[in-house]
Amino acid sequence: MTELPPAIRLESVSRQYTMGESVIRAVNDVSLTIPSGEFLALLGSSGSGKSTLLNLIAGLDRPSTGAVIAQGNDLSKMSSLALARYRRQTVGMVFQSFNLLPRMTLEENVELPLRLAEVDRSERATRVREALQRVGLEKRIGHRPSELSGGEQQRTAVARALVNRPKILLADEPTGNLDSATGEAILTLLREIQKNPGMTIVMVTHERILAERFADRLAVMGDGKLLSNGAAR
Amino acid sequence: MKLRDLSDLAFRNLREAVLRNSLTTLGVAVGVASLVAMLSLGVGLQQLATSRLARSGLFDSIFVTPKTNLRGPGAGPPATRTPDAKARLLDADARAEISRMPNVVEVYPQIRFFTEVRYDGKPYATMVAGMPESSKVSGAFDGMQGHFFSSANADEAILQAEFAKELNPQTSSLIGKDLILRYAERQSLGAQGGDAAGSGGFSVVPKEKHFVIIGVVETEPASGFGGFGNGRLLIPLTIAETLRAAQVNDLRDILRGSSSDKPSYSSLTVRVKSPSLVEATEAKLKDLGFSAFSLLDISKTLRGFFKVLDILLVIFSSVALAVATLGIVNTLVMAVLERRREIGVLKALGAADRDVKQLFFVEAAVMGLVGGIVGTVIGWLIGRTIAFGTNVYLHSQNLSSVDISSVPWWLVLLSILFAVGVSLAAGLYPASRAARLDPVQALRYE
Ligand SMILES: Nc1ncnc2c1ncn2[C@@H]1O[C@H](COP(=O)(O)OP(=O)(O)O)[C@@H](O)[C@H]1O
Ligand SMILES: [Mg+2]
Numbered sequence: 001m002t003e004l005p006p007a008i009r010l011e012s013v014s015r016q017y018t019m020g021e022s023v024i025r026a027v028n029d030v031s032l033t034i035p036s037g038e039f040l041a042l043l044g045s046s047g048s049g050k051s052t053l054l055n056l057i058a059g060l061d062r063p064s065t066g067a068v069i070a071q072g073n074d075l076s077k078m079s080s081l082a083l084a085r086y087r088r089q090t091v092g093m094v095f096q097s098f099n100l101l102p103r104m105t106l107e108e109n110v111e112l113p114l115r116l117a118e119v120d121r122s123e124r125a126t127r128v129r130e131a132l133q134r135v136g137l138e139k140r141i142g143h144r145p146s147e148l149s150g151g152e153q154q155r156t157a158v159a160r161a162l163v164n165r166p167k168i169l170l171a172d173e174p175t176g177n178l179d180s181a182t183g184e185a186i187l188t189l190l191r192e193i194q195k196n197p198g199m200t201i202v203m204v205t206h207e208r209i210l211a212e213r214f215a216d217r218l219a220v221m222g223d224g225k226l227l228s229n230g231a232a233r
Numbered sequence: 234m235k236l237r238d239l240s241d242l243a244f245r246n247l248r249e250a251v252l253r254n255s256l257t258t259l260g261v262a263v264g265v266a267s268l269v270a271m272l273s274l275g276v277g278l279q280q281l282a283t284s285r286l287a288r289s290g291l292f293d294s295i296f297v298t299p300k301t302n303l304r305g306p307g308a309g310p311p312a313t314r315t316p317d318a319k320a321r322l323l324d325a326d327a328r329a330e331i332s333r334m335p336n337v338v339e340v341y342p343q344i345r346f347f348t349e350v351r352y353d354g355k356p357y358a359t360m361v362a363g364m365p366e367s368s369k370v371s372g373a374f375d376g377m378q379g380h381f382f383s384s385a386n387a388d389e390a391i392l393q394a395e396f397a398k399e400l401n402p403q404t405s406s407l408i409g410k411d412l413i414l415r416y417a418e419r420q421s422l423g424a425q426g427g428d429a430a431g432s433g434g435f436s437v438v439p440k441e442k443h444f445v446i447i448g449v450v451e452t453e454p455a456s457g458f459g460g461f462g463n464g465r466l467l468i469p470l471t472i473a474e475t476l477r478a479a480q481v482n483d484l485r486d487i488l489r490g491s492s493s494d495k496p497s498y499s500s501l502t503v504r505v506k507s508p509s510l511v512e513a514t515e516a517k518l519k520d521l522g523f524s525a526f527s528l529l530d531i532s533k534t535l536r537g538f539f540k541v542l543d544i545l546l547v548i549f550s551s552v553a554l555a556v557a558t559l560g561i562v563n564t565l566v567m568a569v570l571e572r573r574r575e576i577g578v579l580k581a582l583g584a585a586d587r588d589v590k591q592l593f594f595v596e597a598a599v600m601g602l603v604g605g606i607v608g609t610v611i612g613w614l615i616g617r618t619i620a621f622g623t624n625v626y627l628h629s630q631n632l633s634s635v636d637i638s639s640v641p642w643w644l645v646l647l648s649i650l651f652a653v654g655v656s657l658a659a660g661l662y663p664a665s666r667a668a669r670l671d672p673v674q675a676l677r678y679e
Contacts, residue, residue, distance in 0.1 A: 051677075052673075055673050058581070060580065060581060060672045060673050060676075061673050080585065080586060081585050081586075081587070084580070084583055084584060084585035084586075084588075085583070085585075087580075087581065087582070087583040088582070088583025089583070091583075093581050093582070095581075095676065099574070099577075099578045099581075099676065101575055101578065103245070103249055104245075112579070112582055113582045113583060115234060115235075115238040115241075115242075116234055116579070116582055116583045116584050116588065117583065118234065118235055118238075160582070164583075
């Protein structure tokens with residue numbers, strides 16, 4: 001594992017917001033290397049900058065200073081069009097609030113990234129079915145998100161994140177809206193996906209106990225800074 | 234994103250707020266409908282006017298006169314006139330030559346003469362006019378009693394209504410009756426006396442000819458230039474020519490001393506295939522050594538008038554469309570606000586700014602397209618309704634119906650394209666606003 005080039009490398013990354021006179025350093029000089037295939041948990045109290053850091057890795061945001069290097073490419077040097085392509089092809093995202101589109105069926109929700117990536121129509125149905133099978137929801141393919149439980153909705157979101165076969169899966173508090181049993185089931189699913197088909201996972205959470213059980217390594221943030229990046233076990 | 238996926242998503246979004254989007258689309262439809270209705274009336278009136286005028290023969294005709302035939306008050310006696318090298322006599326040869334010219338449909342003289350007719354044993358003095366075959370399609374004979382000449386050589390006569398009433402107040406009873414035309418025939422003295430042609434004078438011999446009355450018409454159609462509507466007894470031009478009556482210009486010929494056996498015309502009317510050919514033919518006729526003029530300038534003025542009318546109509550209905558445009562802007566801005574999160578999700582899943590922009594453009598274009606099509610249909614119906622109402626009125630006034638509304642294919646195409654174009658312009662601001670939306674803000678968990 002350590003012989004492979006790192007999936008993500010953060011070099012003195014800062015992201016600050018200027019609000020009038022004051023400057024808020026949401027992420028303050030963070031350097032971190034995440035090897036390919038690792039399941040990293042990002043811990044920290046609310047407002048410590050975890051989501052901001054994750055969005056920088058996702059290419060949804062740009063650092064004020066420093067470099068974010070993903071799969072060998074410096075995101076801060078990419079055009080916004082190239083960043084969009086990076087998000088379609090290299091990254092899958094899962095959110096605390098699921099963010100499924102309510103008027104679309106599961107099939108249509110999972111198909112969305114394939115539409116954006118201009119995948120052939122003939123190929124889409126199979127890939128959507130495969131992704132939903134992977135999360136155990138193939139029987140609910142024609143349902144709408146509102147007809148599903150929270151755990152099922154999050155599993156659909158995971159299927160949507162997987163369907164484009166990304167190298168990196170980014171999850172922002174994926175269990176935050178779920179009861180502990182359901183949350184555990186989601187983390188078990190992520191862990192399986194990490195092994196097969198094989199993926200680098202960065203998961204933001206504030207549940208240390210779950211993080212210790214499922215992640216390879218814990219990084220802890222506080223007030224925009226990286227407090228520790230030690231291994232979990 | 235591919236266009237098919239874009240329009241898929243666009244239709245889905247439009248369906249989600251179906252009432253609001255339908256109302257917005259209806260706004261576009263109303264704007265387009267008023268545009269189409271107004272323009273269809275403008276186009277219809279213009280077509281009506283130009284076709285009436287084209288059929289009247291005023292705009293595809295050239296009036297030809299001999300150059301030497303200076304009859305103005307300033308013209309001196311023949312002897313003092315400097316001969317024009319290019320000037321030519323307007324005789325039968327010239328007529329044949331002109332009729333052989335390309336694009337010339339018909340060449341005919343203005344034949345009208347004052348003479349006496351006998352009907353039911355009583356004499357009447359009246360003006361006789363020769364009608365060319367083409368006057369049948371001029372539209373002036375459309376509402377006539379009876380029918381047009383059965384052939385160019387028929388011994389048939391059409392009476393002008395006022396004159397017909399003099400013969401018999403019950404004009405319809407005149408049709409089929411016999412009429413005697415008394416006229417003076419020109420006979421060359423040279424031919425009789427054995428002289429060389431052109432050297433003698435001619436004598437005038439009184440003659441009679443029988444005609445059958447076949448129709449009554451309100452007014453004589455304006456056959457080219459010259460006498461407008463003063464002919465009261467209309468006979469086929471070919472017959473009129475064979476009568477070789479002593480016409481006004483014949484007397485002038487005598488005065489001028491040019492007394493050839495061949496008739497020379499004081500003027501000829503030349504009809505060309507279409508008004509667009511008038512200018513070139515007119516120039517050629519001048520090259521041949523004749524005087525020529527046409528009413529082309531008047532038709533240009535008329536076209537200019539309709540252009541101004543169209544522009545005014547377009548400006549009026551553009552106001553309706555401008556309001557509809559604001560409706561689209563409003564609807565799409567609301568959609569952007571409502572769909573903030575969805576736009577954020579799309580961007581997180583890899584949508585580029587361009588994809589988001591195109592999505593809103595397609596939504597605007599769909600509203601424009603549907604509004605344009607529905608509006609064109611409604612506008613067409615409004616035009617038809619107005620035309621129908623007009624004809625009901627015309628019928629109540631015992632007038633023949635006209636088509637004052639016309640929706641040609643280019644108007645359909647243009648108004649739909651216009652609606653789509655305007656809608657796209659309206660989508661410009663909302664679309665770029667959606668594209669600029671910061672996904673991090675849109676996705677922030679509240
Ligand atoms: N757009 C913004 N403008 C100003 N401050 C912001 C903005 N976004 C985030 N922040 C601030 O940055 C800090 C980190 O936020 P965030 O990354 O969401 O924390 P976490 O996900 O760890 O709870 C917070 O103090 C937050 O208030
Ligand atoms: Mg957060």
